[in-house]
Amino acid sequence: MEQLKVELPKEVTNAIKIEVLNAFKEAKNDVYQDKFPLYLSKKQTCEYLGISNRTLDEWISTGDIPYKHIGKTYRFNRNDLDKFMATK
Numbered sequence: 001m002e003q004l005k006v007e008l009p010k011e012v013t014n015a016i017k018i019e020v021l022n023a024f025k026e027a028k029n030d031v032y033q034d035k036f037p038l039y040l041s042k043k044q045t046c047e048y049l050g051i052s053n054r055t056l057d058e059w060i061s062t063g064d065i066p067y068k069h070i071g072k073t074y075r076f077n078r079n080d081l082d083k084f085m086a087t088k
Contacts, residue, residue, distance in 0.1 A: 038078050045076040049085065 008016075036048050046056050059065035066080040 036078055040076045040078060040081070042074050042076075045074075045081065048078065049081065 036044060040048055042053065042056060046053050049056075056065070060067060060074065064084075066077065066084055068075045068077075
């Protein structure tokens with residue numbers, strides 16, 4: 001049985017590659033968002049940013065990092081943290 005080989009134009013193969021990569025990124029983001037909710041605790045924030053609790057405390061004391069202080073609880077918006085880190 002003879003195999004048929006079809007060659008697609010480069011633009012089509014590139015478009016397919018881009019869509020496949022986007023699908024993988026979306027799937028990864030879904031898993032990532034399950035692990036890190038929109039509002040994070042101090043512990044989750046340290047894990048999310050890959051920093052120590054001491055570093056986070058320093059950033060809080062200097063007012064560098066965006067956060068909400070509710071009673072004795074700190075909450076950090078994941079989207080605000082992404083913007084903050086983009087400027088670091």
